[in-house]
Amino acid sequence: ATSSGTTGLHAALTAVGVVRGDLVLAPSFSFIASANAIAHCGATPWFVDVAADSWCMSVPALEWALRDQCTRRDGGAVHAASGRRLAAIMPVHVLGNVADMQPITSLAREFGVPVVADAAAAIGATYKGQPLGELADLSVISFNGNKTVTAGGGGAVVGRDSKLVDLVRHLTTTA
Numbered sequence: 001a002t003s004s005g006t007t008g009l010h011a012a013l014t015a016v017g018v019v020r021g022d023l024v025l026a027p028s029f030s031f032i033a034s035a036n037a038i039a040h041c042g043a044t045p046w047f048v049d050v051a052a053d054s055w056c057m058s059v060p061a062l063e064w065a066l067r068d069q070c071t072r073r074d075g076g077a078v079h080a081a082s083g084r085r086l087a088a089i090m091p092v093h094v095l096g097n098v099a100d101m102q103p104i105t106s107l108a109r110e111f112g113v114p115v116v117a118d119a120a121a122a123i124g125a126t127y128k129g130q131p132l133g134e135l136a137d138l139s140v141i142s143f144n145g146n147k148t149v150t151a152g153g154g155g156a157v158v159g160r161d162s163k164l165v166d167l168v169r170h171l172t173t174t175a
């Protein structure tokens with residue numbers, strides 16, 4: 001549990017290792033909190049276009065960013081032009097529409113980059129029969145007043161890797 005979706009995204013990005021100076025790939029269409037959480041880590045959002053049918057991160061755009069703009073280094077990916085590390089990929093499940101997670105996660109695995117999904121407004125959504133928490137390394141839900149399920153304010157970070165989830169729990173309980 002977190003105090004908001006934004007703090008959940010900040011904690012999740014921190015847990016997967018995003019630090020000052022890094023880049024995080026994010027879709028160009030989202031609520032500002034996606035980019036804010038990246039900035040709270042001292043990292044910079046690197047925006048790629050969204051797909052016309054889902055308004056979620058475009059797979060061809062992500063593939064272009066990884067294959068044409070990055071080089072492989074130390075098991076991860078570096079933005080060739082700037083030399084900055086690509087530390088995470090943040091698909092956003094926009095307004096309950098789920099990003100095309102299968103190609104996104106397989107590209108991420110190929111380039112050694114973790115995936116933190118912004119599922120702030122998508123609690124209960126599924127992808128090919130799978131619940132959202134199964135899809136990314138970590139997924140973040142918001143319980144803000146304008147969401148599907150609300151507590152007035154609040155958030156949650158979910159994932160399958162108990163070590164990663166334990167780290168988020170450690171960070172969000174003042175370490």
Ligand SMILES: *Cc1c(COP(=O)(O)O)cnc(C)c1O
Pocket residue numbers: 004005006007030031033034092094118120121142143144154155
């Ligand atoms: C609401 C929302 C957030 C932030 O959640 P808060 O709980 O308001 O901090 C992040 N991303 C998206 C896509 C959202 O809709």
